[in-house]
Amino acid sequence: MDIASCALLIVLTCAIVHALLGSFLAMATKANHKLPPGPSRVPIIGNLLELGEKPHKSLAKLAKIHGPIMSLKLGQITTVVVSSAQMAKEVLLTNDQFLSNRTIPQSVSVLNHEQYSLAFMPISPLWRELRKICNTQLFAHKSLDASQDVRRKIVQQLVSDIHQSSQIGEAVDIGTAAFKTTINLLSNTIFSMDLIHSTGKAEEFKDLVTNITKLVGTPNLADFFQVLKLVDPQGVKRRQSKNVKKVLDMFDDLVSQRLKQREEGKVHNDMLDAMLNISKDNKYMDKNMIEHLSHDIFVAGTDTTASTLEWAMTELVRNPDVMSKAKQELEQMISKGNNPIEEADIGKLPYLQAIIKETLRLHPPVPFLLPRKADKDVDIGGYTIPKDAQVLVNTWTICRDPTLWENPSVFSPDRFLGSDIDVKGRNFELAPFGAGRRICPGMLLANRMLLLMLGSLINSFDWKLEHGIEAQDMDIDDKFGITLQKAQPLRILPVPVKINN
Ligand code: HEM
Secondary structure, eight states: OOHHHHHHHHHHHHHHHHHHHHHHHHHHHHHHOOOOOOOOOBTTTBTGGGSOSOHHHHHHHHHHHHOSEEEEEETTEEEEEEOSHHHHHIIIIITGGGSOEEOOOTTTOSTTHHHHOTTTSOSSHHHHHHHHHIIIIISSHHHHHHTHHHHHHHHHHHHHHHHHHHHTTOOEEHHHHHHHHHHHHHHHHHHSSOSSSSSTTHHHHHHHHHHHHHHHHSOOHHHHOGGGTTTOTTOHHHHHHHHHHHHHHHHHHHHHHHHHHHHTTOOOOSHHHHHHHHHHSOTTOOHHHHHHHHHHHHHHHHHHHHHHHHHHHHHHHHOHHHHHHHHHHHHHHTOSSSOOOOGGGGGGOHHHHHHHHHHHHHSOSSTTOSOEEOSSOEEETTEEEOTTOEEEEOHHHHTTOTTTSSSTTSOOGGGGTTOOOOSSSSOTTSOTTOOGGGSOTTHHHHHHHHHHHHHHHHHHEEEEEGGGOOGGGOOOOEEOSSSOEESSOOEEEEEEOOOOO
């Protein structure tokens, strides 16, 4: 045997031994790993059928059988679901370092959006920089204080629209009103302009945001079976590409207009000006990034906030005692009627704050938070979450856990009076905004928008159900999606409050 053949033989032998050793080690390691328990799986589809129409409820039932950490196979995707405050803490805080990336639905990976989406990009220098900008500049208390005048104006517009409905005895669809108002609250905070009402494209923008959120929430076979990604069997990618392109094009126009105005020396001091100022000496923040970030802010901020307001009003109409207690607090602190509620007043309204907390507890808008992904094998509660598994935190179940909450299905804001439980990611029994590194960056703004809208709706109007429907007969069913919506829209009649002189 010549030297070359000898060398080849040695190399081949080494390669085979290495491969065999590798797979043996992998098998041995896997054998030591204990996947969390879970329901038995059907070949190919795994546990997909167990999700049903309301996965938050189906998985709550399964957690009763299999425990607070369980594993399922959704098509090809190993998914670990945690359903207790303790396990949520393990995922969101203790092991945050390895569980902070996301699984990315196909509805997000269109037009390279996944690379620029704050909500879905991996933890990276870009993500860190964007989060720093959000926390210290865009959504910091100081910046929000500076932009509160524009939000007061939008909420006054909402009150005046509802006043008109009250004059003609017309019921208000609270979800729709909340959605439009939230878009305008966000668009005035970011771009100093109404995106609904003022332009011919107004309704189109609302529909676009709705359609994008709906598609992100649509169960998509291509997310469960790798091979279907190219086929796009439900047309999710095709439809979403069109929606996202339209939104990005609109923002592209807005940013271009603003750049021109800045050249002419016009200053707005809004979030867009802040982002453009940052872009002067920050390589991460360019025009493209500003447009994708604006996309995420609207998509993440609108449905969540609007549906919370609709649920809060639903619960208040169903619970007249809570409604009158809230009215009393407002009357004492602000005085009854059309006096605008200031963001500075929020601290003086503990009961209103408790109502928002209780609404977020009973109807957490993002029932599984956003999906996390394991970067490596992670051991939790004696089990292993395998590398690349998807991790869901069933916050809906945790918020109704009878071991944590007294009478968990009763709407009782009083439970928060004198309690230091908050929604800021420190209390894992109440984490509707998530926790840890990926906690919602819009939480402070969401809180201000919700308190302003809710306070104004109940301080300026009394509310009656349509056609003599009784409070106890109200439909309170929910509809699953990326946000948990009311199945039937809440339509109620406003009556301007009587002001005693
Ligand atoms: C009631 C209203 C809202 C709720 C309940 C909510 C909830 C959430 C949740 C659960 C997450 C995922 C957290 C995690 O993975 O641990 C999230 C992320 C996010 N939210 Fe919110 N959100 C709301 C309003 C807003 C608003 C108003 C904005 C923007 C102005 C916003 C922007 C975002 C963004 C950009 C992310 C992604 C952050 C990241 O992945 O780093 N959200 N939100």
